[in-house]
Amino acid sequence: MTLVMYVAGTMLVTAGLVAGICYLVRAYVRYRDSRLIVCPESGEAAMVEVDAVHAALTSTLGHTDIRLQNCWRWPLHQDCNQECLVQLDVAAADCLVRGILRRWYESKQCHFCGMRFEQIGLLDHEPALYSRLGKLIEWRKVPIEGLHDVLKIYEPVCWNCYIAQLFRQEHPDLVVYRPWRPGIPRSG
Numbered sequence: 001m002t003l004v005m006y007v008a009g010t011m012l013v014t015a016g017l018v019a020g021i022c023y024l025v026r027a028y029v030r031y032r033d034s035r036l037i038v039c040p041e042s043g044e045a046a047m048v049e050v051d052a053v054h055a056a057l058t059s060t061l062g063h064t065d066i067r068l069q070n071c072w073r074w075p076l077h078q079d080c081n082q083e084c085l086v087q088l089d090v091a092a093a094d095c096l097v098r099g100i101l102r103r104w105y106e107s108k109q110c111h112f113c114g115m116r117f118e119q120i121g122l123l124d125h126e127p128a129l130y131s132r133l134g135k136l137i138e139w140r141k142v143p144i145e146g147l148h149d150v151l152k153i154y155e156p157v158c159w160n161c162y163i164a165q166l167f168r169q170e171h172p173d174l175v176v177y178r179p180w181r182p183g184i185p186r187s188g
């Protein structure tokens with residue numbers, strides 16, 4: 001009986017491994033290859049390559065992260081926002097937008113608290129955006145159309161400040177402003 005269970009367990013694990021490897025290979029094949037885009041910065045055509053290994057691995061977590069591995073304009077312009085990703089057809093629109101936003105935040109600070117955005121993890125709370133007219137927008141609601149304009153008009157906002165500002169906008173009657181005085185703790 002024990003031997004039968006051992007063999008069955010081994011077969012199950014092997015089948016799982018084979019299925020996992022097949023999935024990764026299929027995903028890798030889907031993302032690899034060079035693609036022609038029009039660079040949003042220069043307006044000229046350029047050939048880019050998606051980081052196929054990274055895209056395949058992150059897709060197993062349900063958060064496919066699309067980023068470039070190579071571009072004709074690199075290494076001179078390697079610190080760009082990679083906004084050309086919106087022109088690719090390798091993934092759903094929300095995946096492409098997320099990939100661009102993740103890099104856009106990395107070099108910025110929260111508009112309200114000044115917190116510097118480091119590399120945003122796949123499972124972190126998603127930051128938001130804030131326009132100079134006071135409009136808040138969630139990361140996941142940024143449209144792929146006009147993304148370039150959104151990134152020019154909006155400022156980055158961390159998750160905590162987003163929640164605080166949202167509450168302030170929705171319940172202005174419940175928020176009391178007290179000017180902070182030196183020597184008095186800010187909280188408590």
Ligand SMILES: [Zn+2]
Binds near residue numbers: 110114115158159160
């Ligand atoms: Zn903040």
